[in-house]
Amino acid sequence: MRRSTASVPELVERARSGDPRAVARLISLVEDASPLLREVMAGLAPYTGNAQVVGITGSPGVGKSTSTSALVGELRRAGKRVGVLAVDPSSPFSGGALLGDRIRMQEHALDRDVYIRSMASRGHLGGLSWSTPQALRVLDAAGCDVILVETVGVGQSEVEIAGLADTTLVLLAPGMGDGVQAAKAGILEIGDVYVVNKADRDGAEQVRRELRTMISLADRPEGSWRPPIVLTVAQAGQGVDEVAAAIDEHRAWMESAGELDRRRVKRARDEVETIAVTALRARWGDVHERSELDDLAEQVVAGKTDPYRAADALLDAFTELDAARP
Amino acid sequence: MRRSTASVPELVERARSGDPRAVARLISLVEDASPLLREVMAGLAPYTGNAQVVGITGSPGVGKSTSTSALVGELRRAGKRVGVLAVDPSSPFSGGALLGDRIRMQEHALDRDVYIRSMASRGHLGGLSWSTPQALRVLDAAGCDVILVETVGVGQSEVEIAGLADTTLVLLAPGMGDGVQAAKAGILEIGDVYVVNKADRDGAEQVRRELRTMISLADRPEGSWRPPIVLTVAQAGQGVDEVAAAIDEHRAWMESAGELDRRRVKRARDEVETIAVTALRARWGDVHERSELDDLAEQVVAGKTDPYRAADALLDAFTELDAARP
Numbered sequence: 175m176r177r178s179t180a181s182v183p184e185l186v187e188r189a190r191s192g193d194p195r196a197v198a199r200l201i202s203l204v205e206d207a208s209p210l211l212r213e214v215m216a217g218l219a220p221y222t223g224n225a226q227v228v229g230i231t232g233s234p235g236v237g238k239s240t241s242t243s244a245l246v247g248e249l250r251r252a253g254k255r256v257g258v259l260a261v262d263p264s265s266p267f268s269g270g271a272l273l274g275d276r277i278r279m280q281e282h283a284l285d286r287d288v289y290i291r292s293m294a295s296r297g298h299l300g301g302l303s304w305s306t307p308q309a310l311r312v313l314d315a316a317g318c319d320v321i322l323v324e325t326v327g328v329g330q331s332e333v334e335i336a337g338l339a340d341t342t343l344v345l346l347a348p349g350m351g352d353g354v355q356a357a358k359a360g361i362l363e364i365g366d367v368y369v370v371n372k373a374d375r376d377g378a379e380q381v382r383r384e385l386r387t388m389i390s391l392a393d394r395p396e397g398s399w400r401p402p403i404v405l406t407v408a409q410a411g412q413g414v415d416e417v418a419a420a421i422d423e424h425r426a427w428m429e430s431a432g433e434l435d436r437r438r439v440k441r442a443r444d445e446v447e448t449i450a451v452t453a454l455r456a457r458w459g460d461v462h463e464r465s466e467l468d469d470l471a472e473q474v475v476a477g478k479t480d481p482y483r484a485a486d487a488l489l490d491a492f493t494e495l496d497a498a499r500p
Numbered sequence: 501m502r503r504s505t506a507s508v509p510e511l512v513e514r515a516r517s518g519d520p521r522a523v524a525r526l527i528s529l530v531e532d533a534s535p536l537l538r539e540v541m542a543g544l545a546p547y548t549g550n551a552q553v554v555g556i557t558g559s560p561g562v563g564k565s566t567s568t569s570a571l572v573g574e575l576r577r578a579g580k581r582v583g584v585l586a587v588d589p590s591s592p593f594s595g596g597a598l599l600g601d602r603i604r605m606q607e608h609a610l611d612r613d614v615y616i617r618s619m620a621s622r623g624h625l626g627g628l629s630w631s632t633p634q635a636l637r638v639l640d641a642a643g644c645d646v647i648l649v650e651t652v653g654v655g656q657s658e659v660e661i662a663g664l665a666d667t668t669l670v671l672l673a674p675g676m677g678d679g680v681q682a683a684k685a686g687i688l689e690i691g692d693v694y695v696v697n698k699a700d701r702d703g704a705e706q707v708r709r710e711l712r713t714m715i716s717l718a719d720r721p722e723g724s725w726r727p728p729i730v731l732t733v734a735q736a737g738q739g740v741d742e743v744a745a746a747i748d749e750h751r752a753w754m755e756s757a758g759e760l761d762r763r764r765v766k767r768a769r770d771e772v773e774t775i776a777v778t779a780l781r782a783r784w785g786d787v788h789e790r791s792e793l794d795d796l797a798e799q800v801v802a803g804k805t806d807p808y809r810a811a812d813a814l815l816d817a818f819t820e821l822d823a824a825r826p
Contacts, residue, residue: 215806222803307807435801442797442807447784449811451777458773471768475761477548480541481633481768485775 182210186217189316192255197289197316204308205293215308221315223438225257226425229335230324231364232345237371241345241408241417242324246288248418249320257313257321258290259306289313307338307445320421336364337444340437341424343417345369346385348377362388365401367420373405373413399427458488466491508536512543515642518581523615523642530634531619541634547641549764551583552751555661556650557690558671563697567671567734567743568650572614574744575646583639583647584616585632615639633664633771646747662690663770666763667750669743671695672711674703688714691727693746699731699739725753784814792817 180188180199188196203214230245232238242258249256291313293303303309306323313321325335336342344365349372368389370381385403394400402420406413428434458467470484479487506514506525514522529540556571558564568584575582617639619629629635632649639647651661662668670691675698694715696707711729720726728746732739754760784793796810805813 212806212808215808219800219806220803223801311806438801439794439797442800442810443793445807446796446800446810446814447781447793449807450784450814451780453811453815454777454780455773458776467769467773468765470772471765474545474768474772475549475764477546480538480545480637481771481775482538482541484768484772485779488772488776489779 182213182217186214186221186315189312190221192286192317194286194289197312198291200312200316201291201309204312205303205305207305211308215311218311218315222311223314225310225314225318225321226341226421227310227314227321227323227339228421229339229342230322230345231335231342232347232369232371233350235350236345236347237408238324238345241369241371241406241414242322244406244408244411244414245322245417247411248414250288252418254319255287255317256289257316257318258288259309259313259321259323260290260292261303261306261323261325289316289318304448307441310338338441340428340434341366341421343367343369343421345371346381347372348375348381362392366399366424367417368401368403369413369417370403370405371408374407374410378405397431399424399431399433454492458492508539508543512540512547512641515638516547518612518643520612520615523638524617526638526642527617527635530638531629531631533631537634541637544637544641548637549640551636551640551644551647552667552747553636553640553647553649553665554747555665555668556648556671557661557668558673558695558697559676561676562671562673563734564650564671567695567697567732567740568648570732570734570737570740571648571743573737574740576614578744580645581613581643582615583642583644584614585635585639585647585649586616586618587629587632587649587651615642615644630774633767636664664767666754666760667692667747669693669695669747671697672707673698674701674707688718692725692750693743694727694729695739695743696729696731697734700733700736704731723757725750725757725759780818784818 180196185196185200189200200214200218202208203210208214230238230242239260242260246256246258291309293306293309310321310323323335323339342364344367346368347370362385368385370378370385372378382403382405389401389403402423404413404416404420406417408414425434428437458465467488470479470487473479474481474484506522511522511526515526526540526544528534529536534540556564556568565586568586572582572584617635619632619635636647636649649661649665668690670693672694673696694711696704696711698704708729708731715727715729728749730739730742730746732743734740751760754763784791793814796805796813799805800807800810
């Protein structure tokens with residue numbers, strides 16, 4: 175098992191110098207919640223902050239994978255190092271990630287400056303895996319200039335990706351009732367760049383018009399970003415250069431407006447809070463053989479207390495316990 | 501404003517004696533997160549634990565509202581006091597709950613032993629409102645024997661309802677591709693009773709057969725509940741008595757197997773934990789003008805620390821702060 179002999183600092187060093195196997199190994203360590211996870215995160219921290227994270231979302235059938243692949247080509251031509259995280263729906267039966275995206279991406283498979291990784295999603299609602307932020311840190315530290323996160327366009331993943339990304343691309347296509355769908359799903363609030371793919375088909379102009387109207391109706395403070403709409407035929411590579419340019423412009427705007435830092439601080443805040451809450455839950459669950467929380471829950475069921483007083487008692491117990499530790 | 505003059509103990513007393521206006525007022529207090537919320541919960545606690553909470557879920561178009569209404573009639577004929585919480589999708593624009601279900605329920609509107617309430621859902625994914633468990637406590641304390649919670653059959657609400665309910669009814673109908681859909685959405689893991697509605701239509705038998713096969717394939721320990729499949733034509737009232745009987749049988753089984761207590765303790769546990777975590781987040785967010793969490797997030801963005809060490813620091817700060825309080 176040669177792969178387990180490398181230490182975390184070695185792996186980080188190799189990942190930074192562009193070794194795809196070290197990158198893959200580090201992502202596996204975070205995905206598997208390895209005991210080394212904390213060491214990996216600590217080792218990566220000094221090298222993060224360069225990559226622009228670009229979320230790509232849209233309904234099934236709009237051409238997300240084709241667009242992602244075309245965009246990778248465009249970014250590579252501009253000399254950028256590119257990471258791709260494809261968040262796949264996991265089967266409720268197997269729990270495994272599909273390989274479809276990796277296969278569609280194979281034209282980039284031999285390019286050392288492109289890292290492609292499929293990650294499982296969190297069940298049938300398509301939520302992102304808890305380890306997505308950590309995997310982004312690995313790719314960031316490995317020197318990626320842009321990381322594309324392609325999500326399944328269903329359920330909560332499209333909202334979650336907007337929370338993780340510096341720039342969110344929303345893909346639409348004509349003939350899918352997307353105008354209405356977009357409004358419904360609230361994606362008009364999350365897009366930084368809108369792409370109308372399959373623009374050689376009837377109805378593309380209408381989708382653009384509808385989008386433009388909706389964007390113009392939105393209430394925007396002075397000096398804020400106005401999402402551009404780009405028409406593409408990703409299959410033929412048309413318009414993809416404009417998408418890449420829009421992504422660049424969005425980054426430039428974010429930097430000049432202080433928005434990049436704001437988004438990243440907000441994201442780090444959420445991440446730190448989630449880790450802290452998860453740690454707390456674990457402590458509540460197993461500090462004793464039979465936990466305080468179990469006792470409190472039974473008292474609630476018996477009508478001896480209510481959930482709010484029980485929550486107070488839980489927090490008090492935790493604080494006392496913690497303060498008593500050496 | 502006469503309605504605001506009654507004290508919480510008075511409202512609880514009136515709700516227990518069957519005053520629908522007191523019930524409505526208490527639910528409004530919990531929905532609005534009134535400053536009186538804690539007092540309401542404490543006042544209700546001694547009177548909870550009687551009601552059987554029955555979740556009703558299924559895809560749009562299977563006839564959830566018609567089935568709920570027919571079931572209310574059936575339960576009333578058996579002399580039971582019934583509560584109905586209809587969780588409606590809120591419009592992303594208005595945020596308000598639709599009145600559709602209330603209108604469809606109007607045949608029961610004058611019955612003092614039926615309480616009907618529409619609640620807003622948590623946005624386009626159809627999650628249950630955070631106040632659903634509290635509203636259930638109000639109806640429980642008001643003496644309801646059965647509380648039907650009708651959810652929109654999309655997104656996470658169907659999983660959430662299974663977490664809140666003692667008994668989960670999954671509705672299907674022929675001709676909706678529900679066989680496949682059911683497997684996809686994982687609803688086969690949550691149903692305690694399956695109802696094939698619109699059973700007078702072609703394909704009902706096939707839906708039953710598919711369900712039966714899937715249920716028989718599931719791995720079940722000795723002595724566990726085997727979900728029955730009931731065919732109904734809710735519009736004509738056919739088979740609804742069998743649904744009511746299946747609900748009764750499920751309760752009897754849960755009581756004999758200790759499952760009712762297990763589910764309720766688990767539910768109370770989740771509820772207490774959620775309240776405690778929410779309280780913690782509030783404290784982290786606003787203990788100081790500029791919070792510890794903000795500082796930590798900025799250090800993460802700057803690469804000076806990683807999210808895990810930052811989470812440790814956050815928990816330490818909270819514990820010290822708390823221990824230092826008088």
